[in-house]
Amino acid sequence: MQTLLKTRHLFQSILLISIIMFTASKSDGQHVKPSESGYAPVNGIKVYYEVYGEGRPIVLLHGAYMTIDLNWGQLIPELSKSRKVIAIELQGHGHTEFSERKLSLTTLASDVEGVMDHLKIDSADIVGYSFGGKVAYQFAIQSPKRLRKLVIISSTYKTSGWLPEVTNGFKQMKPEFFTNTPMHAAYDAVAPDKTKWTKFLEQMIASAGTPFDLGDANISKITAPVLIISGDNDGLDKTELIKTYQLLGGGGAEGLAAMPKSQLAIVPGQGHVSLMKETAIISTYLNNFLK
Numbered sequence: 001m002q003t004l005l006k007t008r009h010l011f012q013s014i015l016l017i018s019i020i021m022f023t024a025s026k027s028d029g030q031h032v033k034p035s036e037s038g039y040a041p042v043n044g045i046k047v048y049y050e051v052y053g054e055g056r057p058i059v060l061l062h063g064a065y066m067t068i069d070l071n072w073g074q075l076i077p078e079l080s081k082s083r084k085v086i087a088i089e090l091q092g093h094g095h096t097e098f099s100e101r102k103l104s105l106t107t108l109a110s111d112v113e114g115v116m117d118h119l120k121i122d123s124a125d126i127v128g129y130s131f132g133g134k135v136a137y138q139f140a141i142q143s144p145k146r147l148r149k150l151v152i153i154s155s156t157y158k159t160s161g162w163l164p165e166v167t168n169g170f171k172q173m174k175p176e177f178f179t180n181t182p183m184h185a186a187y188d189a190v191a192p193d194k195t196k197w198t199k200f201l202e203q204m205i206a207s208a209g210t211p212f213d214l215g216d217a218n219i220s221k222i223t224a225p226v227l228i229i230s231g232d233n234d235g236l237d238k239t240e241l242i243k244t245y246q247l248l249g250g251g252g253a254e255g256l257a258a259m260p261k262s263q264l265a266i267v268p269g270q271g272h273v274s275l276m277k278e279t280a281i282i283s284t285y286l287n288n289f290l291k
Contacts, residue, residue: 032076032077032080035051035052035053036050037049037050037051039095039096040114040115040117040118041114041118042111042114042118043110043111043114045096045097046097047088047089047090048088048094049115049118049119050087051084051086052080053079053081053082053083054084055082056084056124056125057085057086057116057123057124057125058079058084058085058124058290059086059087059112059116059126060072060075060128061090061112061127061133061136062087062088062089062093062129063132063276064130065178065187066093067094067095068088068089071129071132072087074277075279075282078279079286083290086115086116086119086121088115090108090132091103092200092204094187094191095190097192097196098191098193098196103203103207105134105137105138106138106142108138109136109141110142112139113139113146116146123148124146124148125148125150125290126147127151127286128151128153129153129276130153130154130155131155132155133155133156134156134157136150136152137214137219138214140222141214141219141221144224149225150224150225151226151227151286152226152227152228152229153229153230153282154230154234154236154276156236156237156240156241157214157219157244158214159211160237160240161237161240161241161244162236163235166235173205174205175198175201187200216243216247219244219247220247222248225261226263227263227264228244228245228263229265229267229275229282230264230265231267231269231271232268233269233270234270234271234275235271238266245264248262249261250262250263250264263289265285
């Protein structure tokens, strides 16, 4: 019982810090309004999206329990200066309705492709953070012809990519940990049906606690260039992260072989949440990689 209480207190503290940091990040940047927003009917649900700017399309996929605004509020103004930014809210998140539909990476990646179809976008660069990174990896596997370049921020394609203490934390999560948190308030502010809050949490928590592995062989077959961005203390197992980079063709020595098309960036002094606050650093990495 005492362990559970400690876990709940720690998790609520992380949630509070997360919302404060993401909200601060959003308010620090220049606010821009979407040129278009709406719902794309895909796979039995209506997926909410926002469009900013003009240029080559880039799709943003947020982290768990997040919204477009909270996750990408500061980065969108920078990206939309030269790109057409399409930000999506995944099943049950933000404006997108809760659904009893199974929360599978295959279906979520198909939702992303469906939004692209709705907006008549043949191919795009895909950027996924945390939970959105898992979806982005799955998109690269099942829809390679729709992908130009892939950016994965603080995420992994398999459970063992996280440190053991992180995966253990996922297993101990409970809906009541979110009670009276800013995350709950953010959900209530935009959700089409506030009464689905607990069901949404249960669905997401069950997903987080379920082991997954998209397969080393599938990752090694990704032909699009991939940029992996990770904080040095973001909860990812860095040994596994290096293996991922090697599967994507990286890890050699300049002069002995051609430079790989994929890249790996480890940002010092950054955790899972604080990494997304480093807008200038992430923008520089993205612009250099995607140009």
